[in-house]
Amino acid sequence: MRLHSNPASPFVRKVLVLLKETGQEADVTLVPAAGHAVAPGTMPVAQNPLGKIPTLERDSGPALYDSRVICRFLDDRAGGKLYPAAPRLWDTLTLEATADGIMDAAVLMRYETTVRPEAAQFAPWIEGQWEKIARALDTIEARWMSHLSGPMDMGQIAVACALGYLDLRHPGRDWRAPRPALSAWYAAILTRPSLAETIPA
Secondary structure, three states: EEEOOOOOOHHHHHHHHHHHHHHHHHEEEEEEOOOOOOOOOOOOOOOOOOOOEEEEEEEOOOOOOOHHHHHHHHHHOOOOOOOOOOOOOHHHHHHHHHHHHHHHHHHHHHEEEOOOHHHOOHHHHHHHHHHHHHHHHHHHHHHHHHHHHOOOOHHHHHHHHHHHHHHHHOOOOOOOOOHHHHHHHHHHOOOOHHHHHOOOO
């Protein structure tokens, strides 16, 4: 299998962490990709009509995308290690969706300042994206810490990848100070090899 990827992408990182956690790294070849909607560059537009990463080319069947579909496929292939049975499954999926929403908003903030011409950038829109991120982080701090403290699953992996992307692309935004429990959890989970080895630089 071939994974179109970029190490800075938090969505790609989710897949890389899953591959490490499930022992499937040797089964996947990484294909570097870079670009965006204005300049697709080497993004996998032939394999994924949306031209986004991650995109997974399978040995048989059409390519898979987005990260949630790829992660479910690879986890199923490994015997279902990171998506627990119901009823915990619904919490895992909701937490993963929350983390993916944080990533989406953070990526849009990044594109607004790196792709859009400076004269056309809209600061209130950027702040609106950050408000979505802040609300999501507050909800995780208030509601999801018991889940994060439980057995490793894709909800935890997604949250860790989202927080790592905030550190990478938005270091001036201090998400830690108002959320001590989430900050402590993140520091602890970063000692896990699958996450320590995939920290974006």
